[in-house]
Amino acid sequence: MDQFIKINSLKKVFGEGEDEVHAFGPVDISIKSGEFVSVLGPSGCGKSTLMLMMAGLLEPTSGEIYFDDKSVSGPKNDIGIMFQDNTLVPWRTVEGNIKLQLELRNLDISKYKDKIFNILKSVKLEDFAKRYPSELSGGMQQRAAFCQAMIHEPNTILLDEPLGKLDAMTREKIRSDIQNLWMINKPTVIFVTHSIEEAVQLSSRVILISPRPGIVDREINIDLPYPRDLSVKRSNKFFEYVHEIQEVFHEYGVI
Amino acid sequence: MASSKNKLSGFLKWIASGWMLILFFVLFFLFWEYSIPLFDVPRYILPAPTEIVQKGSADIDKLIYYTGVTGLETIIGYAIAIILGLGFGIAISFSSILRRTLYPFFVSIEMTPKIAFAPLFISWFGFGLLPKVIIVVLVCFFPIVLNAILAFNSLSNELTLFHRSTGANPLKTFFKIRLPAAMPQCFVGFKYAAINATVGATIAEFIGSDQGLGFYISIVTGNMRPDLAFAGIFFLTLLGLSLFGFVTLMEKILIPWHISMKRINK
Known part of the structure; x- marks a missing residue:
């Protein structure tokens, strides 16, 4: 499959001088068309910042984002976007x-x-x-x-913790709704979350972001069959992925 | 048939939920009525409610005419204040220059008691309708404009990002998102101004006029007729209640989705 989204040494710094906060980056990410990519990281790691920059709603301090070789400058009108609220x-x-x-x-x-x-x-x-x-x-x-x-x-959907405020049971239910919707047309989905299980269940690939300043620490391909229903979630392989990611965040001291 | 039954049961429900308030009013007026002979209060100090009704109805033509006069001043002034208040509110919300100049100017004028300008306006514009309308506008304008500025500046971050991501032009964004989102807070200003409007008109008439309820009350009070003064106050109250009721009705019609409406209805 072709490379669809290309992110080159993207970086975001808020404020100036002494108030300067290095929020994110520099990161390099490439995403193929039709992928379901989760961006997973602790709160404050800049994953929402990444999403806003991809949507063209926030200007990066440095670096470039390309969709189909076209550089993002200003709000992108051909995407779908959803927030926690x-x-x-x-x-x-x-x-x-x-x-x-x-x-x-x-x-x-x-x-x-x-x-x-x-x-x-x-x-x-x-x-x-x-x-x-x-x-x-x-x-x-x-x-x-x-x-x-x-x-x-x-053909691209950016989701910024859309299930963040829901209770555990509702989250579980809506996850499968998202999966079903995605499987119909296979749009490219960037899914920002801090739930490890959610990321493993939904994604074809999980990008792990380290605590501030957020950088891409690891990328893990999730090689599990779709649709990922309860039987997949009960499989040993599912737990191995979850444990692998838990180890990484344990090293950060996040969990 | 069914609907008239519903209406009747609705009325009965209203009585059932409001009986305490009704009882309170009945007791209040009974107490007023019978405490006057009981404590031997002279009628030129405080008349009984029955006497107010009796003497007031003898003067009813004048009272109704004056209610019209004061009502006209109030409504014209209030309407102008809404137009100006919303206009300036929107302009200030969307212009950073106005936000740094007019806005602080308005905030500082808000601190002055507007009614203090009343004698000046009377001396400039005479005893007619115009100075009263100006005073009503002045009293109503500030709560409306300040709430409108607040309203148009508090669109949620998510909705701002959402409309930017659609690439919609500013005019479309204004009518489909910004304006409806601002209405609840605007109505806070409209309601507050509605309460102030009759106050402005009455005080303006106290200071200089030859007709209107304010004029009537100040004249009859001078003639030691508190019974007629109370009759005038009764009509002023009716006027204020009607204006407030109208604004509340408009709120229900224009923004029935607003959360505060739903709580009241439940």
Whole structure:
């Protein structure tokens, strides 16, 4: 497969002079098209900073990011993006929030009627299309936010700890929803998380970021079959990957 | 049939939940009524509620006309304050130059009691409608503009990143995200201003006018007629309540999704 995203000695420093905080980098990463890559690291390691720079929403101090040989300068409009705090607006229904993404991008909503229904159905929210976010549970809100982030069918999706605020059971459930959605169209996914299990279960590759200043310490290919359901999660190989990563963070003194 | 039944049960529910308040008002007026003969309070100091109703209804034509006069001053002033307040609020939120000049200027003027300007405006613009409207505008403008600035500057970080990532133009972003997101905080200003509006109009009329409820109250008080003064105060209260009720209704219609609405409804 071709190299799709290329990151060259990317670095971010906040502030100047004595207040200078070296937040991230320098790192080199390359990602293939259709990969599910988790960026895993302790809080404050700069993994969200990396994601914002990839989205073109934050300017790097030095270094370059290329998508298909095109350098990122300014916000990238052809990606899907999702945060820990979702971007659903309270004055629109679930359906209206998904349409907001299309309206802001000047896309023809009438062509997306079936797509909206299908994507809601794939996360079992089709009966909640006319509900407002405040009427949904936290897990349902995040699932609606997924639909919002993916309705314009971006080939790259950046997810910044989208399950961070959910309880353990809901997380488990939504993980498999994400996996199913990814397996349909195989977009390239960059998934920022601090959950080791989550990273191993979802990703084809896990990038481990060291504590501040965050640099890429190791990359681990996760060679497990998809879909990764309970039987995969119970396998010895799954635990070996989890332990391997735990060892690394133990060395950092993070856990 | 079903809907009228629902309406009736809704009314009964309202009575059931509000009976304590109703009882309180009834007791309050009963106490007022019977404490006057009991403590031998002279009627030129404090009249009984029944007497206020009696004497007030004899003067009802004048009271209604004056309510119209004061109401007009209040509504015109309030409407102008909303237009100016929102306009300046949005301009200041989006212009870094205005934020460094007009904004601190407004904040410092907010500290002065605006009503202190009333005699000056009366001397400049006479006894008519204009100086009262200006004073109402002045009293209402600051809470509206300051809350609007706060409202338009507090869009969540995530929504800011989201709309930037879509590449939507500023106008579209404004109407689809920034404006609706700002409405709840704007209404905080609108409500606060609605409470102040009748205060501004009344004091302006106290200082210099030949009609309106403020004028009426100051004249009848001078004539040792507290019964009529209370009748005037009653109509002023009605006016204030109507304006506040209207703004609250608009809030319910325009932003029914707002969380504070839902808590009140439950």
